[in-house]
Amino acid sequence: MAYGSMTKEQMEQLMINELRKNTQIADYMGKPIAGFSGKGSSVKIYRNPQGGYYGDTGDFDFSANNLDELMEKLKRIGATDLDFGKI
Numbered sequence: 001m002a003y004g005s006m007t008k009e010q011m012e013q014l015m016i017n018e019l020r021k022n023t024q025i026a027d028y029m030g031k032p033i034a035g036f037s038g039k040g041s042s043v044k045i046y047r048n049p050q051g052g053y054y055g056d057t058g059d060f061d062f063s064a065n066n067l068d069e070l071m072e073k074l075k076r077i078g079a080t081d082l083d084f085g086k087i
Contacts, residue, residue: 032056034085039078045070045087053087 006014032044046054052065055073064070067087074080 032085034087035083036074036079036081037083038081041077041079042083043074043077043079045085 030046033047034045036043036045041057044056046056048054048063052063053067053070055062055064055070057077057079062073064073070087
């Protein structure tokens with residue numbers, strides 16, 4: 001079903017489902033292990049229990065399989081200053 005053909009109720013349900021999904025991800029990851037910022041970006045980093053890392057900017061999320069990949073992604077979005085925690 002295309003977004004344009006959805007009813008108001010269907011759109012609202014889609015938004016609720018997306019919020020639940022994001023909340024479940026945050027609950028699953030627990031507390032952030034570190035926070036980075038810079039160039040207008042702010043990122044909370046979580047350790048993924050299945051391996052690697054999970055980053056949440058508030059606008060979008062990303063994952064990294066290892067520390068090198070995480071640091072490269074942080075550099076790409078301009079969040080290179082460690083605000084709290086450690087990796």
